[in-house]
Amino acid sequence: MIEKNFEEISVRWVIALKGEAEEIIKNYALKRVATTPFPVYKNRDFDMWLILSGIGQINAVAATTYLYVKSDASYNTIWINFGIVGSRNFKVGELIQIDKITSSDFQDNYYPSPAAFKNNNIECCNLITVNKPEKLFENDGVYDMEGYGFFSFAKNIAPYELISILKIISDIPGTDLSKIDNREVERLVSKQIPLIEKVLENLISLQNILFLQLRDPNYFDEICLQKKFTFSQKVTLRKYLTQWQARFPLRNPLDEIGQRMTASQILKKFSDNLLR
Amino acid sequence: MVDTIYVEDEIIGTKKAQEIISKFRHAKVISIKRFGEVFNPSNQNFRIQKINPALILAKKQKGFVLDAPKGFGIGDQNNYYFSHMYNCLYDCSYCFLQGMYNSANYLVFVNFHDYQNEIEKTIKKHKEKKMTFFTGYDCDSLAMEPITNFINDFVPFFSRYKKALFEIRTKSINNTVFRKHDPLANCIVAYSLMPEALAQILDKKAPSVSARIKNMKYLANKGWRIGLRFDPLIYCRNWKAQYSELFANIFKEIKEENIHSVSLGSLRFPKSFFNKILQYYPNSEELSFLRTNDKGVISYDQSIENEMNEYCRLELMKYSDARKFFSCG
Numbered sequence: 252m253i254e255k256n257f258e259e260i261s262v263r264w265v266i267a268l269k270g271e272a273e274e275i276i277k278n279y280a281l282k283r284v285a286t287t288p289f290p291v292y293k294n295r296d297f298d299m300w301l302i303l304s305g306i307g308q309i310n311a312v313a314a315t316t317y318l319y320v321k322s323d324a325s326y327n328t329i330w331i332n333f334g335i336v337g338s339r340n341f342k343v344g345e346l347i348q349i350d351k352i353t354s355s356d357f358q359d360n361y362y363p364s365p366a367a368f369k370n371n372n373i374e375c376c377n378l379i380t381v382n383k384p385e386k387l388f389e390n391d392g393v394y395d396m397e398g399y400g401f402f403s404f405a406k407n408i409a410p411y412e413l414i415s416i417l418k419i420i421s422d423i424p425g426t427d428l429s430k431i432d433n434r435e436v437e438r439l440v441s442k443q444i445p446l447i448e449k450v451l452e453n454l455i456s457l458q459n460i461l462f463l464q465l466r467d468p469n470y471f472d473e474i475c476l477q478k479k480f481t482f483s484q485k486v487t488l489r490k491y492l493t494q495w496q497a498r499f500p501l502r503n504p505l506d507e508i509g510q511r512m513t514a515s516q517i518l519k520k521f522s523d524n525l526l527r
Numbered sequence: 528m529v530d531t532i533y534v535e536d537e538i539i540g541t542k543k544a545q546e547i548i549s550k551f552r553h554a555k556v557i558s559i560k561r562f563g564e565v566f567n568p569s570n571q572n573f574r575i576q577k578i579n580p581a582l583i584l585a586k587k588q589k590g591f592v593l594d595a596p597k598g599f600g601i602g603d604q605n606n607y608y609f610s611h612m613y614n615c616l617y618d619c620s621y622c623f624l625q626g627m628y629n630s631a632n633y634l635v636f637v638n639f640h641d642y643q644n645e646i647e648k649t650i651k652k653h654k655e656k657k658m659t660f661f662t663g664y665d666c667d668s669l670a671m672e673p674i675t676n677f678i679n680d681f682v683p684f685f686s687r688y689k690k691a692l693f694e695i696r697t698k699s700i701n702n703t704v705f706r707k708h709d710p711l712a713n714c715i716v717a718y719s720l721m722p723e724a725l726a727q728i729l730d731k732k733a734p735s736v737s738a739r740i741k742n743m744k745y746l747a748n749k750g751w752r753i754g755l756r757f758d759p760l761i762y763c764r765n766w767k768a769q770y771s772e773l774f775a776n777i778f779k780e781i782k783e784e785n786i787h788s789v790s791l792g793s794l795r796f797p798k799s800f801f802n803k804i805l806q807y808y809p810n811s812e813e814l815s816f817l818r819t820n821d822k823g824v825i826s827y828d829q830s831i832e833n834e835m836n837e838y839c840r841l842e843l844m845k846y847s848d849a850r851k852f853f854s855c856g
Contacts (some may be wrong), residue, residue, distance in 0.1 A: 366576060460575055
């Protein structure tokens, strides 16, 4: 379970239907914050959001885009597409993490990062996204109607390592689809909550590594507030402050800045100090 | 341990691909159309992938043999390099690969014969000229030998072309393959070296420098020719003492006559590579001395570069003939 007040955590769920999302909503105490154009839920204490996209790839792309904007998701955000799928290779109720994504409509395939599914002991397999509910399951893998669309957008807004597609097998050849109701789906999902939490824990540990990489060096914000730096000067300042931290851990760079110094003079001062 | 292997459909049935796959019995094999699908996408994180890289097996389509950069060489007129593999088993903080590639996964091109055909054509085309073929710049060929058998395939190949030098650049202490073959006069086993204290910080996952020296001694005694590569030279607070000690340690163990060549090179990066690397290692004091020079390249200040080169050359001249000295770029 995610600890409260965990400031760096940032998670977005994209799920097609309410029945598939219900247990996730309960487990992470998400509250509805919007109804249209898509129902959106969020946790009050930490940065976790969930959107109900509806069925199909277009809805998945639209909902992911909408949530990205509405929730002001940063680059370092975990994105998970979760839902039920059909397959001829697995038993009903099994949780599957996707390692290859193909589409009946598009040539390009996508490959989620193995880092996202390592150490989980969860079965991995390929996903085939189709436009109509699949009954024949002619190929190996699992069949859904959203995963490809979700990933095709998510890969542009977050690192591969933080994007995951998780599916639960709901139907196999011969299943009467009319019998898969909300209660049945909720029952299947609730059994897998501990494993879903484990996947999320692994993703959060990767998110922490990324957070450290993307963090601005100490004093960057303070110095930017004091003087006006252009975009390229900020890039240089970020580099110099990173080097400064490594070289002079006990020297405060703010002490190097005189009141009347311009941005260029500040950069020159840092550069000269770092030369040897 | 590799637990995911991506394999191009085109080569999955080849002997080499199957040979490699069979070495990872528990790995999940995922078929791909082209390696670029997995290796090239941006938005991958090199450092996270480096924790546990996957293996990608592919077919190289073109560009088997490339001209070495101008000024690069160990005495021959024509210099070429070729890469049967991208990315390395080791994890050196200053490695340019982490700035160059989006992915840290090991990419192995299994069509060794196509490389050999191109090398053969190049040798025949310039048969009057002396030439060197470098390998081990986009990977450490020797470190990955238990998986690829690359050197085992290429040493017999180069034994047919005595005029062409074959340099294997490495930090590995794996000597099994060199025990299988007779020493080859036109093969140089070239060791990347730096002072031990620096290597302990920077050359992560690589054998210690003392182990590398021990292995060089072993190979030299077997009759293999050794290259010493101080590339890059790393600037730090007491670099003079550290490099002097390193040179003394090497020549205490290895006879000068076993040394084919010595080369020195400065630490340099294109700007975009360096920005990524600095993000990965924000606490590295060694990276804090680097600057953008007037050509837009990240390097030490020219005065530092000159001083290091001059000092190291003079120190090395105490032990070795200066005619064996070359500069890397």
